[in-house]
Amino acid sequence: MLCDDGLSPPDRRTFLTLTGISTAAFVLGTGTPAHAAPTTTRAPSDPFQLGVASGEPTPNSVVLWTRLAPQPRAEDGRAAMPERDYAVHYEVATDERFTDTVRRGAAVASPELAHAVHPEVTGLQPGREYFYRFRVGTQLSPVGRTKTAPPHQGTVDRLRLAMASCQAWYHGHYTAYRDLAEQDLDAVLFLGDYIYENAITDDNLWRQGVGLPGAAYAVPAETLAQYRLRYALAKSDPHLRRAHAHAPWIVTTDDHEVENNYADRDSRYGASAEEFARRRAAAYRAWYENQPVGKRLLPAGPDMRLYRRLSFGRLAQINVLDTRQYRDPVPADGGEPGGQHTDPSRSILGREQEQWLYSGLRDSSATWNVLAQQVVMARIDRDTGAGTSYSMDQWDGFTANRRRLFDTLTRHEVANPLVLTGDIHRHAAIDLKADFADPDSATIGTEVVTTSISSDGDGAETDRYAPIWLSNDHVDFYAARRGYVRLTLTHEQAQAEFMTVDHVEADDRGTVTTAARFVTEAGRPGLQRG
Structure with missing residues (x-):
């Protein structure tokens, strides 16, 4: 049997030999009737310190998440949980007081999945706000808010999203999430680098008011326990926990969830290759354990099918991409004309993901066709003189793949392509050109790049890279502080508001302001100042 997106469910051998997760632990962790869950366990004290979350909204379902962790930063990665299963009950209601509860159930928190649960709650109404909470024993979790997507072919007037990425805990406080959690949002798109695998030392600990987190963090993460601890550290920030509890998240990864700038294997x-496969398997498993994602994203050893598609009525189709797991190695030629980056056999997405993406774009009837992905797609010449220089880690290292994508967009007249990007720790607003070498060529889409939540510390209004980026005619805006992007889609326009924080290193009391606002009108590609 195939799932709706064509992905075959993993079989028993896959679970046992590649993930180390038993079929029973996986199935029970995604939700099971309450009578089938263990009932004799005694609740640990204060087990919900990592908070609650929801994600993957469809018109009739969401995934809920929590992880039992009375001591989240216990160095063995087990959070001081006993080696046994716990029944975790959940409730979903239409109100915060749970006077109108519409769904109840239970999932089993198993040591095999770090006592995380991912119940997939179905039978909900489309386009509706819900509230949820968990219970283990007599212990109640914080209350979370979530929202289902509108009907697939339904009419929806507006979609309100937030874009976030790159949250190195040691570089600063997550102040941007304090503001994000005050917004009226339908979903949050997280575009990669939820954790950083780097060792944390006196040299890179810029977040003030905290001490070094401990010996387990003083070396790069390579084991399952070490990756689990990185997630516990990130979720120790109260603003991140609040942002997760505020709206459903749609999450993808970039490189630092595994290792800086990795490419495939x-x-x-x-x-x-063998060492890195083990490391990738540990990293992907820890990611799954700590994110509000469902069974289709369960990793199979060092492999995890991240790319997927979510629809929000006729207004938006969101294609979540993976530009790390299937990419060819970085070109060795530095991007010279006619160099390796132009080789048509090379791909940043991999052939299977490319064909999946092109097919979905061709068949889409949505007003906005969104690509939620990791690294900058536009051509960015980093030489302000007569020469040229490009980052081979970004789409500039895979120009033939970019050309195939752009050809698909133009040949099939795909409506209103909108690329959403993270990675560079800077805000940028970019026109996507049919031919980047010709400034007068047609604009075929828009790229919105969000800065980091904390990575690279405070930043500044501008920096030494600003002249480089702004020397590219298709770059309309660049800013170097921390923050996030608010994105509002209607059938008439897409509005991107670039939010910045004046400081993140000293404390979490920074001021969040709107640095710029850009609009792209439906049917008229190109950015305009809002």
């Missing part, structure tokens, strides 16, 4: 730091 290739480590940039000399690990053997």
Whole structure:
């Protein structure tokens, strides 16, 4: 049997040999009738310190998440939980007081999945706000808010999203999430680098008011326990927990969830293929354990099918991409004309994901066709003189793949392409050109790049890279502080508001302001100042 997106469910051998997760632990962790769950366990004290979350909204379902962790930063990665199963009950209601409860159920928190549960709640009404909470024993979790997507072919007037990425805990406080959690949002798009695998030392600990987190963090994360601890550290920030509890999240990864600048099975730091496969398997498993995602994203060893598609009525189709797991190695030629980056056999997405994406774009009837992805798609010449220089880690290292995508957009007249990007720790607003070498060529889409939540510390209004980026005619805006993007889609326009924080290193009391506002009108590609 195939799932709706064509992905075959993993079989028993996959679970046992590749993930180390038993079929029973996985199935029970995604939700089971309450009478089938263990009932004799005694609740640990204060088990909900990592908060609650929801994600993957469809018209009739959401995924709920929590992880039992009375001591989240216990260095063995087990959060001081006993080695046994716990029944975790959940309730979903239309009001915060749970006077109108519409769904109840239970999932089993197992040691095999770090006592995380991912119940997939179905039978909900489309386009509706809900509230949820968990209970283990007599312990109640915080209350979370979520929202289902509108009907697939239904009419929806507006979609309100937030874009976030890159949250190195050691570089600053997550102040941007304090503001994000005050917004009226339908969903949050997280575009990668939820954790950083780097060692945390005196040299890179810029977040003030905290001490070094401990010996387990003083080396790069390579084991399952070490990756689990990185997630516990990130979720120790109260603003992140509140943002998760405020709206459903749609999450993808970039490189730092595993290793900086990795490409497919290739480590940039000399690990053997076998060593890196083990590391990737540990990293992906820890990611799954700590994110509000469902069974279709369960990793199989070092592989995890991240790319997927979510629809929000006729207004927006969101294609969530993976530009790390299937990419070819970074070109060795530095981007010279006619160099390796132009080789038509090379791909940043991999052939299977490319064909999945092109097919979905061709068949889409949505007003906005959104690509939620990791690294900058536009061509960015980093040489302000007569020469040229490009980042080979971004789409500039895979120009033939970019050309195939742009050809699909133009040949099939795909409506209103909108690319949403993270990675660079800077805000940018960019026109996507049919031919980047010709400033007068047609604009075929818009790219909105969100800055980091905390990575690179305070930043500044501008920096030494600003002249480089703004020397590219298709770049309309660049800013170097931390923050996030508010994105509002209607059938008439897409509005991007670039939110910035004046400081994140000293404390979490920084001021959040709107640095710029850009609009793209439906049917008229190109950015306009809002």
